[in-house]
Amino acid sequence: MCCQLENTNVIESPLLQFTCMERGRHGLTSKVTVTNEQQQRATIYTSSAIRQAQLHHQSIAYIPSDYSEIKSSWLGEERMEIVADDQEQTTQEVTRKKGGLRTMPFIIANETFEKVAGVGLHANLILYLRNEYNLSSASGAYILSLWGAISNFMPILGALLSDSYLGRFRVIASATLISLLGIIVLWLTAFIPNARPPHCALAKENMQACVSPNRGQLFLLFSSFALLSIGAGGIRPCSLAFGADQIDNPTNPNNQRTLQTFFNWYYASVGISVMFSVLAIVAIQDVAGWVVGFGVPVGFMLLSTIFFFSGSSLYIKVKAKKSLVTGFAQVIVATWKNRNLALPPTDSAAWYHHKGSKLVAPTKKLGFLNKACVIRNPEKDLDCDGLPKDPWRLCTIKQVEEQKGLIRVIPIWSTGIVIAATLNQHAFPVLQANTMDRHLIGSLRIPAGSYGVFGLLTLLLWVAIYDRKLVPLLAKFTNRPRGLSNEQRMGMGILISCIATATAGVVENKRRATALRQGFADHPRAVVDMSANWLLPQHCLVGLAEALNIIGQIDFFYSHFPKSMKSIAMALLALGAAVGDLVASLIIGIVNDVTKRGGKASWLSNNLNKGHYDYYYWLLSLLNVANFFYYLLCSWAFGNKDEKEYDDGEAMEEVEMHPSIGSPIRRAGV
Template sequence: MGTERSSSSDEKKLIMEPLLSDNPNPKGGLRTMPFIIANEAFERVASIGLHSNMIMYLTREYNLETTAATIILFIWSAVTNLMPVLGAFISDSYAGRYRMVGFGSIATLLGMVLLWLTTIIPDAKPPLCDPASSICEPPTASQLLFLYSSLGFMSVGAGGIRSSSLAFGADQLNNREDNLQNAGILQRYFSWYYVAVSVSSMFAVTCIVYIQDKLGWKVGLGVPAALMLLSVLSFFLASSFYVKLKAKTSLLTGLAQVIVASYKNRHMKSPSQATDDNIYHIRKKSMLLLPSEKLSWLNKACIVRDPQQDLTSDGRATNPWSLCTVDQVEELKALIKVIPLWSTGIIIGVTLDQHSFPIQVSTMDRKITSNFEIPPGSFGIFMIITVILWIALYDRIIIPLASKLSGKSTYLSLKKRLGIGLFCSSASMAAWAIVETFRREIAIKEGFSDDPRAVINMSSMWLLPHLVLGGLAMAFNTIGQSQFYYTELPRSMASISSTLLGIGSSTASLVSSFIINVVDKVTRSGGKESWVSANINKGHYDYYYWLLAGLSMANFIYFLVCSKAYGPCEDEGKEKDNTITEEH
């Protein structure tokens, strides 16, 4: 009796753990982390370092108008952000994560080498403008094709690396017997992975851009290519140590099949009303024997009405668009289930987007010493420093101390981290609104109402509370989102889960543009000065930031509702199971 109960408990536990399950494979582990993280870090340094200063290269070396160059970079950025979605589909459905990261690394390296060759080959770009006559020869079609090819390879490469690198690293750690400890290890991995990306970004926008400005384009574009070569070598160097999971077949097609099959079978009796003769179509070697009761209307997609007609001799569906497996149904349910919580990350993305336009800080006193002042575009470094310091403090001091005091592995649950990040985001915008109110009043008192570029007598260090809170929002929510998607979605959807954060960021950019356009049109009606006027001393950016703070707080309340409706996460379930086990 006890053996049966134990067996049933173990089976249930396996079903509930699609990602954090035991893995007896001796490969993988922490020894592979330096190679995987280095691969991503070098790719980010190379790509961000190129993108940061590319507008100067296109206008000065290719003689392109600023508008044309901007359009090219916008399209390049848009394609680069969308490619990880395609990369995730190919990775999860056909190629596998190892092959996808390897292919992406090689494609990115090829793109950077081609771009570097434009500085070496004289005919690869038009001659420089003649200063005397101000005549600028435009690039030819073949020259633009060569340029576009380099940008295209880099976009394809980014799709391969960014869609699979994070999940591939997590695959190496899924071999622990203690599932609660495994969840803690994953949390550390996601945190330090994000630190590596943040440090890489910080290095790219400072050192790489400096090299391009001071040493010229041959060296400036050659360094990113050399770093990308190191990225490729670091990844393939540890190839024999990696855990290489096989891909499933056509994941997105399978999700579409569930929708079509459930619609076709919509008139069928629901599973709760079905007779005992109904059989669910089960994938071979699957631990899922029955579909869950949530979104039960989708369960009609996996009911076998007539085994002789619906199934082949080897147990496969005769028509996969009319009959799906229980696993397919549960994968779609899992994706639908996370969408409400995923949507709560859009507004925090909107608030973080505001740091791309350091308008106010350029009018404040930015001097650190009498001979040095911080560039306006570099103030985001305080957010990155906050992220790094908090992760180090949390990982090395707070968690070990809390675990020692409680006598067991202790850490903040995923939903708590997401919620804290959203609250910090709202507080960050409120702090910015308060500082902007005082900055505007000082500018008017000093007689700079008509001079938006004038530097006022107010230290830019007043923005530190806003920047620190923004950094904490990133540390809690952004990193938490990555682990949340990876943990909550089935293993077969791991690469797609790693792209959800990027999709949210892209959506946030569109929403941010929509909000500022609406604010501009509404507040300038009747001949009034717009809140987001080009003259920041006449506008009311403080009102705009208060609006974003209010939207962020409303988003936090929306998150609480979604969180309660979602139920316990995987990490909360494991902690509860561990507690029950210890009590007995």
């Protein structure tokens, strides 16, 4: 009779008692003693080691059937502690329950209120920067693009921090408080008059009569942006995975159904909160002003904080472990350290791999990385358990092949940068709508910052129609279970982005001509006799382009990565969005500087009627056309392969997804 865990010492006793002592890397200990008197006594001294063994996919090889209750207490949601007193023949049982569906209101409320607050701030912010900080349209758009880049990059660091060092609970808790502080600081910029420069009527298109913000005022504004980015970096990558931690129980036969229910409610809450923000919060800012308009998000973020910490005693708090990012870094470092090694033959025993792996030799592609998994001297490189003494000098074949898989998709990934840069133009459509007739139907007037909701609705509508109606129809013609291939969807998304930006240019050309014809050349705030509903086609096309390209990217990465790299798909998407925002800010800066030379009005002039935003949109359309041909080249070079190149043959653990890192609802700042 024995109890066995991976990486455990097993001690057997003639008294039919067994003890398991974990000596793994988690520094946790679990001791179990069961005596002959099975029906009378049991003594369990346990920490969270067994739970950690389950979460890290360590196996329980054998536990006697008589002790199934003990086993269930280890693996289920219940933490059971039984204390026996041999002298008094009494048993005290205390059951502690953690996690479960009862924690969902706290977690979903935290994410929902955070989204309402964050998206409600971002949607209309270009008008705040222009009207209250006297910044030009180009400067405001540049700042927002840069802020978007930082906000999209921070979740990658947040995911690394939570997975490798602090754990999800600590990261979310810290990020929630930081986000609350950031929103309060932004609200103070509206509440304190001296926190902003004197109000300018914007009578002149060059804003020479307006007072620019001083360093202290800009420092306060940028501090709020920095705090909000740090907060988003902690909440976005961890919230969904933290919720899954509470209900993920592999021993439960309904585990998958429970997880799917949670995911459905999670994404439903995200979609509802985003639409509520874009419509309601923006309307409040438009009608009640910035003090109230920023105060409402402060209230929502405060509710988010209260809800999250209210459930603290109920949460399962999984401790940090090694992340894939660390593994990738180890491959690079080990390759460099072993750069002078000669590669052994394919059938050599010098290739290092885990026991039981079918990968006993690396593939020949990107062969320079193979040096990272070469055993130079078994006595010096491996410990008594056959594990690397220095993982920064010796890696497994699996690690190397995962690195190769990542490198192979980089060209395809890079095509998403331009589409992210061209579609993430949040600011300029708001400025256009602000100078047009915004009555949708009858007397119903839409705030300028709320028109982006039509792109979101198009994205959600396409996803629903495509999955339920078009996939079965297309599958009959393409012989693919998912209708269109991932590569086809990505390419179609790039083409539609070309049409979207070209359409935006045509509409702006018409709006500008109407303004000049009506004598508004020197009146940038005048409302032209043209319906803002003309902006709907470009918003809908942008939503459709994202539904095809962005979701296509996610499916593409998932289909070509092994199970252990699923979270990398979302990290790549977030990184692409971050680089895209950086490219967008670079394009804005270059276009603004080049086109205003010689005393001319910039294409991105603060006065839309004297600028040429139509030319700017057409420039973006040309960039998308060039990106489409670049995509065709990358797709041809990648080849038509529906499966990953190698079969690792290992029971690789499922790494948690981080969907909020790079959500498909990217335009809304989710």
